[in-house]
Structure formats: structure tokens, C-alpha cells
Amino acid sequence: MRxxxxxxxxxxxxxxxPVNQWVHILCVPAIFVSTxxxxxxxxxxxxxxxxxxxxYWINGGTLLAVICMPFYFRMSLGMTLLMAAWLVLSxxxxxxxxxxxxxxxxxAAIVWLLAWAVQVWGHKVEGKKPSFVDDLVFLLVGPxxxxxxxxxxxxxxxxxxxA
Numbered sequence: 331m332r333x334x335x336x337x338x339x340x341x342x343x344x345x346x347x348p349v350n351q352w353v354h355i356l357c358v359p360a361i362f363v364s365t366x367x368x369x370x371x372x373x374x375x376x377x378x379x380x381x382x383x384x385x386y387w388i389n390g391g392t393l394l395a396v397i398c399m400p401f402y403f404r405m406s407l408g409m410t411l412l413m414a415a416w417l418v419l420s421x422x423x424x425x426x427x428x429x430x431x432x433x434x435x436x437x438a439a440i441v442w443l444l445a446w447a448v449q450v451w452g453h454k455v456e457g458k459k460p461s462f463v464d465d466l467v468f469l470l471v472g473p474x475x476x477x478x479x480x481x482x483x484x485x486x487x488x489x490x491x492x493a
Contacts, residue, residue: 334405338478341471344458351479353452358476360445363420366391367438370424391424401470409474416473 332340345351372390380388395417402413428434453460461468 331404334409334474337405337468337471338475341461341468341475344453344456344461345475345479347452347456350452350456351483353448353455354472355476355480355483357445357449357452358472359416360441361449362416362473363423364438364442364445366394366417366420367424367427367434368442369394370428371435371438391421398470401467402474405474412477413473416477 345354368390370389370391372393373385374390374393375385375388378385378388399410399413399417403410424434427437449460461471
């Protein structure tokens with residue numbers, strides 16, 4: 331299995347254009363949260379006959395997170411903690427939308443579709459196809475990449491990933 335620097339360098343090859351970088355910095359989190367939200371709608375706990383708070387938290391979104399976290403653990407402890415933070419913030423957003431007057435399903439679907447459309451446009455600007463076209467694991471690399479890239483743009487990190 332490739333290591334973290336290799337994944338980031340490979341991902342960075344198709345994310346050199348500043349417009350595409352900003353598109354990803356905005357859209358990758360939107361896709362991350364909305365994907366979890368769409369899977370959240372699968373009430374696995376209820377389907378298993380569970381009741382109460384446990385049933386609420388056992389759903390497709392939490393299952394997806396559990397399935398993905400070993401990849402981040404394999405990358406590094408730092409990336410595991412970073413992605414755990416992404417997960418917690420995503421769950422807070424999902425629960426907030428779910429408890430609001432908005433429909434979680436419609437909100438997540440609209441955000442997901444719009445964010446992917448903008449990402450496709452970003453890759454048109456870049457002139458390169460998305461990394462995940464050749465390897466789906468790059469769908470998991472995107473959040474790590476944009477976190478590091480944003481830290482660089484904010485002056486919190488000296489070196490860019492895609493340099």
C-alpha cells in the first residue's frame with residue numbers, strides 16, 4: 331500500500347491550479363458531510379431491531395465512518411486525528427440539519443450534487459481528470475489534501491502538498 335506522502339503527491343498532480351485548489355477546499359468538505367448525511371439516512375440500528383439512542387447512532391453514516399477510519403490510521407496518527415475531527419464536525423452538522431426545519435435528505439442531496447458539479451468544473455479549469463477516476467481510494471485522500479493545502483494558504487504550514 332502506498333504511504334501518505336505518495337498519496338498526497340499523486341493527488342496533488344491533478345490539483346495544481348489555484349482555482350481548482352480553492353474549489354476543492356470548499357467542495358471536498360461539502361461532499362464529505364453530504365455523503366455521510368446521505369448514508370446517515372439508512373437506519374441500520376432500527377433495521378437490527380435496536381431502540382433508543384443506540385439505534386439513532388447506528389446508521390449508514392456511522393458505518394461508513396467506521397469502514398474508512400482504518401485507512402486514515404494506516405496513513406498516520408495525525409491523519410487519524412484530523413479525520414476524526416472532520417467526522418465529529420460532520421456529525422454535528424448532520425444532527426443540526428436533522429433537528430432543523432430542513433429535510434436532511436434533500437439538503438444533503440442538493441449539496442452533494444452542487445459540490446460535485448463545481449468540482450467537475452474545477453477539473454475543467456485544471457485540465458486534468460480527477461484522481462479518483464483511476465483509483466477510488468483518492469476519494470479518501472481528498473480531505474487530507476485539502477486540509478494540508480488550506481493550512482498552507484492560511485500560513486499555518488510552510489510547504490504546499492502540491493508543490
